[in-house]
Amino acid sequence: MSVTVQALRGVRTRTAGAGRCSNLAPQLALVVLLLASWDLLVRTGVLPASGAVRLSGIAGALGDVVFTAALWTAVGDSLTSWLVGLAVCVLVGVPLGALLGWRDGVYRSVRLVLEFVRATPPVVLIPFVLLFFGPSQEMKIFLVVLGGVWPILIQSMYGVHDLEGTLVHTARAYRIRGPRFFASVLMPTVLPYLLTGARVSAVLGLLLTIGSEMVTSAPGLGRAIFDAQTSNDLAGMYALVVVAGVIGLLVNTVFTVIERKVLSWHPSQRPVTS
Amino acid sequence: MAPLAAPGHVLTWRAFGRLPRLALTVARELWFAVVVLALWWVLSSGSTSFYFPPLSEIWARFQELWLFDRVPTDVWPSLRNFGLAIVLSCAVGIPLGVVLGSLRRVREIVSPVLGFGWALPKLALLPAFIAVAGIGDGMRVSFILAGAVWPILLGAQDGVRAVDPGLRDMARSYRFGRGTLLFRVLLPAAAPQIFAGIRTSLAIGLVLMIVGEMLVASSGLGFFVLQSQQSYALVDMWAGALLIGMLGYLITLLFTVLERFVLRWHFARRAMHAAG
Structure with missing residues (x-):
């Protein structure tokens, strides 16, 4: 070994x-x-x-808090609203984006409006959704959808628009239609875009979930962290920050693994930012 | 896009013939935005709904508030903190990323720590920042910095790492000095990824800025929007949200122009590749 x-050691491409x-x-x-x-x-x-707070204090608080039901309820609340919101983002964003990207004229027309919406930081909507739903799970889900749908919609649109004319014409000439067109022409082009979009939406959604919990005191991890700070339980607060970090790391890892598995054939298995 | 007239020629009739086409292109990009705004204006004009006041009212209030009455108190502090944090993020992130991208062993050692820093939902840190650094401007700048530095750092690192080994070998065989290598080879090659990183940082920074102001500030845009909602001044809230949207778009737009200018060689090369 x-x-x-x-x-x-001397070879550049060491595994x-x-x-x-x-x-x-x-x-x-x-x-x-x-x-x-x-x-x-x-x-x-x-x-x-x-x-x-000293390290020992944080570790002690972490040891205590891990065995409380309150922590897991808060984590569950945050993750539920995040996941449900994300699912809606995918279900709405992917087909709608594909529809908009299919025709060049439609694509050019809506691009400006969509880029404007995407450039708007979605947290400005927190006060607005708070009015409608109050500090609740529904509010968080709605916010995650309102903010998180755009990256995945836009990526889906760009992906479909990126389909090469030659590729489509060739497929048509060979009468590749229906499911086969979907699986062997459409998906290989669009999938890298979709996964990038989904990852951005996921990270943004997590940020929106925690942020809205802090601002509106809807139940969840963000609220728990903020409550710990306001009640001066600093060790508990740092313990919860560590928990949030672990969740973020898990989300990131899951997406990295999915991308590596699904796109193992793709030439650029390096983080693509566009 | 083809120039209107080839260099060395006077404007010909053919060049004039292209002008309508240019106008058509612009119209095709703009008409939908105009229609959306017009629809919003017309449909909301008679609105008595508490939640959706007429756009005309929002616009009137927008002019009262932001042209330029409250700019020094609410807009300027927000933008100053944001800009300072982004500049600092570049100043920290780019050199660090270049170093990490060049030294494989160091990069591999710090990568778990960087991964954690990148993955941590940054807003979770806000209470910790408040506890350690209070609620002043210094805290707000460092909080935005702590969130916005990661994409730039990782962009610079990945960009430098991806520099063609042949390019490095060539630089070595021409005996480029360190400075030349850095400014003539590494930074230009990594620039597209660095710019992509800064673009992400701008978006993250805006979110952090606004939530920070919602939670702890007594001035600033985030504070203004939340305050308006809590005092049920919905027209004010919409006017504030509209301004934040415009600022977000303007910042992105200015950045895109800068990127197009600095990286014009990169886009030219990409267009050439795409053309065949």
Whole structure:
């Protein structure tokens, strides 16, 4: 094994797996170093004691809070509204975007309006949806849909619009229609766009869920974090931030894995930002 | 797009013949937006609904508020914090990303930490920022910075990492100095990805700015919109939302113009590839 690694060391395209193995120790060391320096900053008073908490305190609070029903109810509330909202985004955004992207004339006409809507930060709608629904699950779902549908709709539209004329004509000449056209012509072109759109929508949706919970005190993780801060339970607050980070990491990992699996054939398996 | 007249020629009739086509192109992009606005204006004109006041009223209030009465108190502080945070994000994110993109081993070691920082829903950090740094402008700038720096950093890192190895070898064989390598090879090659990162950062930064103001500020656009809603001044709320939408679009538009200008070689090359 070590011989192989030695032999490959000079080669530019070393596999990621080999790199990961040999880097585990320094990676862990860096994490420990960062945590230790946080502890040091708090202990020496560089970070104010009124706002920052020692590591042991955060760990203790994390250990306590993980076994409470309140935490899992809050996490469940947040994830439910996020997932339902995201599902609606996909169900509405993908077909509508495909419809708009199909004809060049329609695509050009709606582009400006859609780009305007997308450039508007969706959090400005929080006060508005709050009026309609009050601080509830429905409000969060509605907000996630209102804000999250645009990235996936626009990506779907761009994807379908990106279908090459030659490709479509060839398919037509060979009479490739219906499900076969869908599976072997449409999907390979559109899928990379859709997955990018879905990931952006997912991240945005999570942000909107937590943000709206903080602003409107609808039930969920965002509210729990804010409540902990206002009631001066700082250790509990940092513990909840860690939980939110873990959730974010899970969401990210799931999307990365899906993209790697589904698009393993695609030349650019590198984060595509357009 | 073809120039109106080839260089060295006077305007010919053929060039004039293209003008209507240009107008047609612009019209095709614009007509739908005009129709949407007109429909909104007409359909809401007689509206007595509490939630959806007439657009004419919103527009009148918009002019009263934002041209330019409350600009110094509500718009300017928001935009100043936002702009400062984005500039700082670039100043931190681009050099760090270039370093990480060049040093494979360091990159692999810090990648779990970066992954966590990128994945953490940034709004969850807001209470922690309030607890540590209070509610002043410094906190707001650093909060936006903490959220907006990641896409730029990762963009620079991926961009530098993806530089064609042949290009690096060539730079080495010509004995380019470090400075030349950085400014003539690495940064230009990574620029498209860096710009894509900044674009994402602008969107994230706006969201963080507004939510930050909704929660802790006593001035600023986010504060204004939430305050209007809580005092049931719906026309004010709509006027504020309209302004935020316009600002968001304008910022994106200005950035696109900048990107087109700085990266004109990149777009030209891409168009050439697309053409065949």
